Amino acid sequence: MAETTLKKIEFSLDPKSGVPFYKQIILQVEMAIADGRILTGEQLPTVRSLAVDLSINPNTVARAYNELEIRGIVNTQQGTGTFISGKKTKLDEIERERVLAGITQSFIIKAGSYGFSIAELIEYLKGIEAHMEEKK
Amino acid sequence: MAETTLKKIEFSLDPKSGVPFYKQIILQVEMAIADGRILTGEQLPTVRSLAVDLSINPNTVARAYNELEIRGIVNTQQGTGTFISGKKTKLDEIERERVLAGITQSFIIKAGSYGFSIAELIEYLKGIEAHMEEKK
Amino acid sequence: MAETTLKKIEFSLDPKSGVPFYKQIILQVEMAIADGRILTGEQLPTVRSLAVDLSINPNTVARAYNELEIRGIVNTQQGTGTFISGKKTKLDEIERERVLAGITQSFIIKAGSYGFSIAELIEYLKGIEAHMEEKK
Amino acid sequence: MAETTLKKIEFSLDPKSGVPFYKQIILQVEMAIADGRILTGEQLPTVRSLAVDLSINPNTVARAYNELEIRGIVNTQQGTGTFISGKKTKLDEIERERVLAGITQSFIIKAGSYGFSIAELIEYLKGIEAHMEEKK
DNA sequence: GTGGTCTAGACCACA
DNA sequence: GTGGTCTAGACCACT
Numbered sequence: 403m404a405e406t407t408l409k410k411i412e413f414s415l416d417p418k419s420g421v422p423f424y425k426q427i428i429l430q431v432e433m434a435i436a437d438g439r440i441l442t443g444e445q446l447p448t449v450r451s452l453a454v455d456l457s458i459n460p461n462t463v464a465r466a467y468n469e470l471e472i473r474g475i476v477n478t479q480q481g482t483g484t485f486i487s488g489k490k491t492k493l494d495e496i497e498r499e500r501v502l503a504g505i506t507q508s509f510i511i512k513a514g515s516y517g518f519s520i521a522e523l524i525e526y527l528k529g530i531e532a533h534m535e536e537k538k
Numbered sequence: 539m540a541e542t543t544l545k546k547i548e549f550s551l552d553p554k555s556g557v558p559f560y561k562q563i564i565l566q567v568e569m570a571i572a573d574g575r576i577l578t579g580e581q582l583p584t585v586r587s588l589a590v591d592l593s594i595n596p597n598t599v600a601r602a603y604n605e606l607e608i609r610g611i612v613n614t615q616q617g618t619g620t621f622i623s624g625k626k627t628k629l630d631e632i633e634r635e636r637v638l639a640g641i642t643q644s645f646i647i648k649a650g651s652y653g654f655s656i657a658e659l660i661e662y663l664k665g666i667e668a669h670m671e672e673k674k
Numbered sequence: 675m676a677e678t679t680l681k682k683i684e685f686s687l688d689p690k691s692g693v694p695f696y697k698q699i700i701l702q703v704e705m706a707i708a709d710g711r712i713l714t715g716e717q718l719p720t721v722r723s724l725a726v727d728l729s730i731n732p733n734t735v736a737r738a739y740n741e742l743e744i745r746g747i748v749n750t751q752q753g754t755g756t757f758i759s760g761k762k763t764k765l766d767e768i769e770r771e772r773v774l775a776g777i778t779q780s781f782i783i784k785a786g787s788y789g790f791s792i793a794e795l796i797e798y799l800k801g802i803e804a805h806m807e808e809k810k
Numbered sequence: 811m812a813e814t815t816l817k818k819i820e821f822s823l824d825p826k827s828g829v830p831f832y833k834q835i836i837l838q839v840e841m842a843i844a845d846g847r848i849l850t851g852e853q854l855p856t857v858r859s860l861a862v863d864l865s866i867n868p869n870t871v872a873r874a875y876n877e878l879e880i881r882g883i884v885n886t887q888q889g890t891g892t893f894i895s896g897k898k899t900k901l902d903e904i905e906r907e908r909v910l911a912g913i914t915q916s917f918i919i920k921a922g923s924y925g926f927s928i929a930e931l932i933e934y935l936k937g938i939e940a941h942m943e944e945k946k
Numbered sequence: 947g948t949g950g951t952c953t954a955g956a957c958c959a960c961a
Numbered sequence: 962g963t964g965g966t967c968t969a970g971a972c973c974a975c976t
Contacts (some may be wrong), residue, residue, distance in 0.1 A: 412544060421556070422965080422966060422967085423966080423967080424966080424967090425556065428649070429643070431973035432647045432650075432651075433643075433647065435650070436646060436647055436650035436651075444623075448947080448948065448949085449948080449949065450947085451976075458957090458967080458968090459967065459968050459969070460949095461967075461969085462966085462967065462968080464949075464950080465966090465967095467949085468949095468950090469744055471565045472741055472744045472745060473744060475651075477825070478948095478949070478950095479825070479948085479949085479975085479976085480830070480948065480949050480950070480974065480975045480976075481947075481948045481949065481974075481975035482867070482948060482949085482976060483947095483948065483949080483976080484948090484949080498652065498653075501652050502649065502652070502654060502658075502662060504653075505645065505648050505649055505664055506645075506649075506659070506663065506666070509551055509641065509642075509645040510663075510666070511548075512550055512552055512641050512960085513638070513641055513642075514548060514550075515547070515548050515549060515550040515566050516565065516566060516634075516637050516638070516641070517569045517570060517572070517573045517575055518638060518668060520663055520667045520670070521667060522638075523638075523642070523663055524660055524663050524664060524667065526638055526642055527642065527646075527656055527659055527660050528660060530642070530646070531656045531657060531660065534656070553749070553751075558959075558961090559754070559961095560961095595754075595961060597961055598959095598960085598961065600959080601960085607960080650950065693828075694950080694951060694952085695951080695952080696951080696952090697828070701915070701919075704919045704922075704923075705915075705919065707922070708918060708919055708922035708923075709922075719961035720962085720963065720964085721963080721964065722962090722963085722964090730952080730953090730963095731952065731953050731954070733952075733953075733954085734951085734952065734953080736964075736965080737951090737952095739963095739964085740965090747923075750963095750965095751960085751961085751963085751964085752959065752960045752961080752963070752964050752965070753959075753961040753962075753963045753964065754961065754962095754963060754964085754970065755963060755964080756837050756959085756963090756964080770924065770925075773924050774921065774924070774926060774930075774934060777917065777920050777921055777924075778921075778931070778934055778935065778938070779915040781913065781914075782935075782938070783820075783822055784822055784824055784913050785910070785913055785914075786820065786822075787819075787820050787821060787822040787838050788837065788838060788841045788906075788909050788910070788913070789841045789842060789844070789845045789847060790910060791899075792935055792938060792939045792942070793939060794910075794933055795910075796932055796936060796939065797912070798910055798914055799914065799918075799928055799931055799932050799935070800932060802914070802918070802928060803929060803932065805927045806928070830974075830975060831975085831976095832975080832976095866976095867976060869975095869976055870975080870976065873975085873976080947975105947976085948974100948975075948976070949973105949974085949975080949976105950972100950973075950974075950975095951971100951972085951973075951974100952967090952970100952971085952972085952973100953970090953971085953972105954968100954970095955967105955968090955969095956966100956967085956968085957962100957965100957966085957967085957968105958964105958965075958966075958967100958971105959963100959964085959965075959966100959971105960963075960964080961962085961963075961964095
């Protein structure tokens with residue numbers, strides 16, 4: 403069996419998690435984009451092929467892709483396929499900082515309501531970062 | 539009726555998380571007990587006041603308290619309030635980690651969509667932490 | 675038959691238009707918001723009732739509402755209903771002008787590719803404006 | 811081969827409109843003929859050049875040209891190009907209005923979501939129109 | 947072969 | 962009662 407050079411997202415579903423299938427797919431695509439396993443312009447598996455892979459209904463995959471499209475994360479071309487869009491959300495530095503402040507604040511508040519301290523959050527993020535370096 | 543000094547849990551709800559409100563409340567109470575932010579015998583906010591605080595239906599708060607009572611984590615005294623019972627909640631490290639993993643994941647994805655790397659997030663959090671230390 | 679004081683969106687579908695049902699519903703909600711026939715916080719018809727009204731499958735209505743939710747136009751609370759969200763997109767004047775310039779430019783280009791002059795566009799918009807005044 | 815002075819139609823595609831690319835091309839050709847921007851005997855861009863211009867699959871352009879030929883609106887001469895035939899296209903006022911209604915509607919909705927009223931849009935367009943008059 | 951739309955119907959979870 | 966998820970399957974449109 404020849405190895406292919408194509409990086410692929412390894413999709414997998416956990417039926418016991420309680421998280422809906424289509425959300426698990428969305429999350430996995432988002433994560434793959436976030437850590438560079440899939441790049442702008444690359445094609446996602448076709449609706450049907452992914453449905454077969456995961457042994458689920460094509461409609462469920464389509465729903466996930468559809469939501470990703472609405473959010474502007476992928477572009478879809480009928481008869482061609484589904485592709486990661488180049489949505490860059492480019493902002494100037496000031497705006498960037500303002501956005502970061504906003505989402506970080508809600509992260510801290512939410513985490514805080516579960517009793518996590520900022521120090522713990524930092525440690526946890528470091529763990530993730532290390533984990534990702536490793537994979538590279 | 540003597541006034542008690544209520545140490546308050548800071549509740550917060552995330553409607554977008556997909557986690558039902560009542561479960562978010564339960565989790566937050568359990569976590570608060572698990573790490574000692576609230577102690578045996580202490581009173582939880584009343585159903586109505588918490589409902590107002592969170593702008594949700596009192597039934598939803600009642601459902602959360604009800605489930606906590608079923609599990610033996612709180613005692614409800616008609617006309618008086620809801621109090622933490624002595625029973626140790628079984629929230630272990632694994633559960634804690636799962637919660638943290640969930641909220642951190644969405645934080646990373648959201649920040650990532652604005653182009654922030656995990657390293658940047660860590661730096662930013664460190665800045666906030668330092669800032670808060672100072673204030674102490 | 676007593677008249678009710680509730681302003682309602684009058685939904686209607688045109689099966690011959692070629693426009694998918696769910697998109698027609700989305701458009702009608704958007705238009706109703708755009709010209710103030712429905713306000714922030716108001717509830718949309720329930721999925722099932724609208725489905726009956728329009729004699730279509732509830733899934734189709736749900737799909738429309740779902741897309742509106744993803745776009746942040748409505749908020750949905752399980753077991754409660756679907757409500758117009760207060761998404762204000764408030765920007766300062768400069769940013770506002772920049773946004774307006776952008777969307778107007780693409781409007782002009784697109785219209786231009788079909789041979790419409792700016793004067794024609796202005797006339798057409800005036801017509802719409804007059805039409806809406808009338809309805810008030 | 812003599813160079814011809816190609817009066818070019820300014821094609822533009824909107825992937826989000828839901829209107830298939832090939833139909834957008836057909837419409838734009840028809841509209842251009844209808845209002846005299848392109849005349850009988852004039853040449854359309856080649857399939858390949860237009861495909862490159864619009865960054866789409868040549869098959870899609872070919873399909874559009876093909877349908878135009880079937881309708882007798884253009885003649886294709888193997889190895890030479892595609893030319894406007896003498897046949898008057900039947901685009902009437904109603905069709906024109908329908909196209910205009912479509913693109914104007916999405917313009918209004920998009921602008922409306924940023925809080926712009928139709929009156930404001932008209933004012934802004936007037937400003938642009940005046941600006942362009944000046945330049946002449 | 948690609949995605950898009952719609953239906954019918956089941957089952958679940960929340961308020 | 963509300964909305965949410967998933968399946969099965971049909972039919973359509975675009976490349």
